[in-house]
Structure formats: structure tokens, C-alpha cells
Amino acid sequence: MAFAEYLDQLEAEAIHIMLEVAGQFERPALLFSGGKDSICLVHLALKAFRPAKFPFPLVHIDTGHNFPEALNFRDQLVSQIDEKLIVRKVEDTIKKRKLTDSSGKFPSRNALQTYTLLDTIDEFEFDVCIGGARRDEEKARAKERIFSVRDDFGQWNPKKQRPEIWDIYNGRINKGENVRAFPISNWTELDIWHYIEREKIELPEIYFTHQRKVVKTDSDQLMAYSDYLNLDIHDQIFSKQVRYRTVGDMTCTAAVESEAFTVSDIIKEIKITKISERGATRMDDRISEAAMEDRKKNGYF
Amino acid sequence: MNLLRFFTAGNVDDGKSTLIGRLLFDSESISTDIIETLTRQSKNKGKDTNLDLALLTDGLRAEREQGITIDVAYKYFSTEKRKFIIADTPGHIQYTRNMFTGASTADLAIILIDIVNGITEQTRRHSIISSILGIPNILVCINKMDLVAYSEHAYRQIVEEYKIFSKNLPMHQVDFIPVSALEGENIIIPSERMRWYSREPLLSFLENVDYRPTEKSEESRFQIQYVSNYVDTMTNTITRRFVGKILSGSYQTGDRVTILPDGISTKISALEKYGIKTHIGSKDEIVAIQFEDEIDAGRGNSIVQDNQKNGTSNELTATLCWMDNSPFHPGQKLILQHHSHTTKARITEILHKIDIKTNREVYDNSEEIGLNEICQVSIKTADPVLADHFLSAGRTGTFILIDENTNNTVAAGTVLKC
Secondary structure (H helix, E strand, O other), X not given: OOOXXXXXXXXXXXXXXXXXXXXXXXXXXXXXXXXXXXXXXXXXXXXXXXXOOOOOOEEEEEOOOOOHHHHHHHHHHHHHHOOOEEEEEHHHXXXXXXXXXXXXXXXXXXXXHHHHHHHHHHHHOOOEEEOOXXXXXXXXXXXXXXXXXXXXXXXXXXXXXXXXXXXOXXXXXXXXXXXXXXXXXXXXXXXXHHHHHHHOOOOOHHHOOEEEEEEEOOOOOEEEOOOOXXXXXXXXXXXXXXXXXXXXXXXXXXXXXXXXXXXXXXXXXXXXXXXXXXXXHEOHHHOOOOHHHHHHHOOOO | OEEEEEEEEEXXXXXXXXXXXXXHHHOOXXXXXHHHXXXXXXXXXXXXXXXXXXXXXXXXXXXXXXXXXXXXXXXXEEOOOEEEEEEEEEOOHXXXXXXXXXXXXXXXXXXEEEOOOOOOHHHHHHHHHXXXXXXXXXXXXXXXXXXXXXXXXXXXXXXXXXXXXHOXXXXXXXXXXXXXXXXXXXXXXXXXXOXXXXXXXXXXXXXXXXXXXXXXXXXXXXXXXXXXXXEEOOOOEEEEEEEEEEEEOEEEOOOEEEEEOOOEEEEEEEEEEOOEEOOEEEOOOEEEEEEOOOOOOOOOOEEEEOOOOOOXXXXXXXXXXXXXXXXXXXXXXXXXXXXXXXXXXXXXXXEEEEXXXXXXXXXXXXXXXXXXXXXXXXXXXXXXXXXXXXXXXXXXXXXXXXXXXXXXXXXXXXXXXX
């Protein structure tokens, strides 16, 4: 129980923020991806609101490139906790808005899902979306407020962020604006795993070691072999013992070689690993120094 | 293991970002891929010596281009003893409001002094702001000791000068450490070059410092954040739970309490922490309260103990830090947000301003409060507020002001009289 005290502090901070969201907004939503961070958010929401129902639905923006294990897990969790789930598909947005789908060997719909997210916010008139972003993930995220106001176009303006003083959160917005609220802003990857261990939170099996067919990228990352990839004849398919540190799209989330069977194995592994979570697993952030900053300015969560 | 939140304010020139970079780097909290990126960026900037550790914290494009910190960035690291959250905040006066954001949640402030420049206007400003925000501990890091050949005499001079300056500031504890962030002296291990300094180096200091706030107020404070209605479909009954964070003191099942501002008296019939029944809830814990009677109460109402001092008021005196680009003007329509309680408010009088370079009171009869100005004001609120004196009650004596028209957070305030 060495970590108990600070995990309690982080937990209380996160639940306090969720209660502020529930107390201040008319139409909140919780963005749920099926990854460990949003699974932790659901766990925190259970602590905040049970025995009553959540004052918000879960919203999944389905890129169509998901791991089937993550989708199964999502559906099981939703039926187990008996909460409302809204799914909106990037595939439908591409058709409706006549967008150009992503291409290349490892087609990423990361930028395209912003359209679907903004359309979904419009459709349900959500005034706030709770997200599982953490400030330790990336240096543009390290700059973002806990209540982050987005303009009419969903854009984050890093130069016009409101002051956020003490733990008093100003959720008042003008018409057209909405807020992204990040209850686990101050958690690190390791905090999340310690919390998962302490609270015995269930996760999709792909977080743990398993055999998988993978393809190497030019920078030697291991991508899951799937029908979504556009491989050429030079690409070799290997079978490796891997796990995922993050669960995003199959096409742009890399696996790491691992023998970790349990949460405590994972904690040991993270403690000695020398590569950051995003550095190890996300192709999309390697493109430029400001990749995340630019996507956020365009409305990405 | 517990958590220490600290902030550092300053500019790249003071070695602030280098100091943070050094702490992260030497405590092995930086991953290899990030070091690779840094090496690449350091080269891009034409810096052929070592890594530019400042690039670790300046996360926005504009910051990297201009070589300054514009907005607060949060960094995380931990040792065997403690987990640390660093708020890396800008030092430039035009970004003071961003500094407020980072500083307001801190348990400790690190004030950096460049030994060559000595105590500057910025040192004074940051120290005064830290004391206004009620940060209990101040650590003065006297940096760039390498540039004065690690001279004890030079260090002592600055320490004495700072003590004289800070004599009248309400700080609980001030400590000093001589360091060289660039050379890594006195950061993780005691410096061989400053054997005359016998106390702990920076990291051990941060691991061991007792930062618990010394709040004198014992009054129990709880504001309702959210009312949860649970419908039991079997019995067709509704249970109402009043959920929120205990701001100070404690609450127990069976306590006689009053709901403010209406003054309804009732008894706590059940207390739950995260869905589990408990007998007692204490400061900083989130609890769900049920009452014996059916009570009409909502978000923002306070639940207070019957046997304690609980005066609400429509008038308060406060210290304000103005944070909006548009200055305050008489007649401006404001909303006062005191934790979960919001009410319309107006500033009825500007009593005096505070010169944040000298901490002196300034009486200029001005009717405006400009960006980054600090002043004492009288405020009138539409609904009565239960606010305590900031110096004795800590966080329960804090609030923000919001412009009713733009919805921007325009000021942070601490209560002096209510």
C-alpha cells in the first residue's frame, strides 16, 4: 500500500472534477474509447454516482479500425454497468461528408475522427465532453487546462486559455462553445496502472502479453497485421509475443514486445522501460514536434 | 507515499527550465525517445553544447520559437519517497495570469535567483504573488553558482538581502539552497564544490519538506456540488444524496446541521464515501450525505455544523488579482464563484492597489483594475456567501470572478473580511 496516499488524492481530484461537470453542465458526455484511461474514467464515475445512474451517456467515436477485443470489452462493460452507449462511426462521416479516407500502408483515421466527434457533439448538443487525456502523455497536453474551452469550430486556442485557479472550475460558456473536461489530467501512465492494480479494474486482454501477427514499420515499430493495412510484397509478417501500452486504432498503435501477464508485471516493465508511452506506440505523434498541438487546435479531443 | 505540488516561475534566462530539466534528467524521469527528440531540437537551435533542457518544458510552438514560457506546463516525476507535480510557469509580467494558474494549486514555490543579477523586480513579484496565494513554503534557489566560482560570500549576501525584503510577507517557511542547474551542482547529490553548504541538496529537500498547510480554522465546511436522485424501482422510492468535497473540518452520521443560506436545520442520517457507508468524513474527502428530513437543497448550498460559527454575508473585503485583458470598469456585471456556489456580484469600491514590486499599498483613486494588477476591494453579492478569512481558513476563503457577458474568468480573490 505504499502508493495509497497519493492515489487517494488523485482519485479525489478526479471525482471532484466529475461532480463539477455533472453539477455545472446541462448535457455532458463521457468519451469512451475502450482504452485503459477511459476505463478508469468509468470506474471513477461509478464511484462518483452509484447507486444512481451516470448523468451522462458514454460516447464512442468508432474509427472502424478498432481492435475487436476492445469493442467486445466495450459492449460487455456497458451491459455490465447498464449505462447508455452512443456509437458514431467515422465510416459514416466519410460517406456523408464525402471526405477522403486515409491512405498509405498504415492508414490512420485519427484526423478524420475529429469530424465525427464534432458532428456527434452537434447532434446531441453536448456542452461538455469528459475525456481521459493525461498531461504526461505529450507536451501540448501538458499545457491544457482541466476545463478546456473549445470554440464554435471545436478548436483549442492555447494562447487564449482561461486562467484556472485553485480547484475552482469555471464551466460557463457562450453559445456554440463547449468544454472538454479532463479529470485524470494529473495522472501518469504509472499512476493509472497502480490504480488499476489497487482497484482490480478489468481491462481488454490486449493489454497483456499474447501472440500476434505483426508487421514492422520503417522505424521498426510493430503494427498488428490486419485487413486495414495496405502491405506490399516486401513486408514480412512475424509472429511475436506482444502487448499494447495504449489502445487506439489497429493501424497506428504499435505493440511492444512483452512477457507481462499481470498488472504487476506491467508495472515492473514500465518502471524499467526507457521509452515514453506515446513514443513507443503512436505513429501519428512522430510526424512533427507540434503534431498534437496542431490536432488539438483543429478540435481533436 | 504522498504528493508534493510545487511551482517554479521564471524565464529561460534564469535557468528555470534548465533546473526542471535537470531534476527530471538526473532523477531519470525522461525517456530515451524524448532525449532523442531533444537532441535533435537542440541541434536545430544551433546549440552544440549538451542538451537544451529548457526544450523539455516549453511545449507550444510559439514558446520554442521565442525561447520563452507563455503558459503553465505540468511535469511529473517520482522518487521512492514522493510523487511530484511541477507546474512550470512563465515569469514574464504579461503572462502573470498563467503563472497564477500554475501557482494556485502548489504546496511550495521555488523562487529562482540568478546570482549574477541578484534580487530583481521579478523575484519580488513572484514572492509577493506566492504569499498572496497563500503558498505555505517558499524555497529560494540561488542559481548559476558556477558563475561566481561557488562563492559562499556571494550566496550569503543574496540570502540576507532576500530575508530583509521578505520580512513583511506572510510566509510560513522560507529556505535557501545554492545550486548550479547547468552543472547539476546541489541538485541530486551534495555539491563537492560547495562544501560550505551543509544542508540537503534540492531533491532531498523536496522529498522531505513538510508542506502541510497550517490552517487554524476548525469550522466544518461542505458545499453541495451535485444532487443525486436514486430511484429504487422495486420500492418506487427516491433517495436524494448531496455529494461534494469536504472543504474543511469533518462530518459524522448523526450530526445536527444547518443548510445555508436558507437556514434549514436537520440531521445527517447517512454518510457514504464512493458508495460505501462510513461514519465520518474529513477534509478533502468526497462524501454523499443523506438527511433525516426531506430537504430542498441544491448545488452551491452549504452544510454546516450547528454548534459552529457560520455567518453568511452579502458583503466581503478581498484581495483580487485581475487576470482579464479588459480592465475592470465600474458597473461591470460579474459572477462570483466560491467553489460550487455562484452568485451575481459587483465590486463596489477599490480600497487600494498593491504594488507587486514593493508590496506597498497604492492609493491612486483609479476606478479601473488592469491586467495583472492586485488590489483590495469591497464586493457586494446578490446571494449571501459563506466565506472564511483566507489566512486562517485557506482554500475555503478563495473564489474567482467571472464576467457575466464574456464568461471569462477575470479575477482570483482571497477573502479578508466577510
